[in-house]
Amino acid sequence: MFNFFRRKKTLEDSIKSTPETVENIDNLSTTEPPTTTETAVQSTPLAALSTQTNPTITSPSSPTDSEQPTEATPTTAESSGWLTRLKKGLSKTSSNIKHVFVGHKVDEALFEQLEEALLLADVGVPATMRILEAVRVRVKKERIEDAQDVKSVVKEELIRILEPLEKVLDVDTHKPLVLMVTGVNGAGKTTSIGKLTHHLQHIGKTIILAAGDTFRAAAREQLAVWGERNGVTVIAQESGDPAAVVFDAISSAQAKGIDVVIADTAGRLPTQLHLMDELKKVKRVANKALDGAPHEVLLVIDGSMGQNALAQVKAFDDAVGLTGLIVTKLDGSAKGGVLAALAIDRVIPVYFIGVGESVNDLQTFDAREFVDALLDE
């Protein structure tokens, strides 16, 4: 039985403060760490980006509008408004599914429409079949005759499917904790790092960011803007090897007693095998810098990518062994059902969901809250 009065989790609740054992990521380390010069960049103020020792990065020009993170306005209204944005984002899917239950008898036609609505919502075939099977069994067993009661069964089934994805990000077991953030271009990696930095600071953690997207100068600058906004150090290099940047960032964090290193990486498609190999190298080199690092390998996926997201999860997981997901843009055109498809395909925890572009728009994933946003009136 579900607890309908469960307290809403806050982001702070979701970040574990009690240490517990964390699985060690495979030690793939074989290569020598790259030798690089210290390139720590204090990111405040942005206009005066300067290296602490050997400057190897020049002051970046202002990012373009499209790269500029949205100004943070952490007002109470905003922090309570994220659920509204999530609901709005999911509203099309929501109305498609809810429509099935309006003015309908509980019969075969209803089941067929439900199946169609779930498939259209990106729930995918296996999860849709599982929900339909459960609904049919319960309708028969409990002699359900009201379509609204069928909706309640669908909700319960969806929650049952999604609950295994709920997991708390443990930020206390390792120091420094090293998070490596991966994904395709435009998924929301850098933005999510900015938001996560803000929230980790809020619970008293110190952070260093590693600008591991070394392909584009604009990518470094975008991270530097987030660094400036949050007042944290960004380790960057003008060009070259993302593994070297991550190595430097971890070494710097160790030297300065920093709690968390978050490594950004360049967007890549799973089909770009050489780039996937580069990611494996970043991981190996992180492990050279600190045994056991990276402690978390996160994949950021755009929630509106539908079934494509499944392929991304599989490919990145096979390549670098994912420990968690961040699903972004659920405030936009995402259909939402992809989370159920993910939960059936490969259970990788969804640590956070992105529900907007500003600093407070990162929330923990709560299955019940999500399903309520999808199917409640």
Ligand SMILES: Nc1nc2c(ncn2[C@@H]2O[C@H](COP(=O)(O)OP(=O)(O)O)[C@@H](O)[C@H]2O)c(=O)[nH]1
């Ligand atoms: N609406 C919305 N936009 C987002 C979200 N997360 C990221 N974005 C936007 O998606 C675009 C790409 O984000 P970015 O972090 O640069 O992606 P990256 O290439 O993976 O680093 C930017 O315009 C972000 O503002 C989100 O949760 N909701």
Ligand SMILES: [Mg+2]
């Ligand atoms: Mg980026």
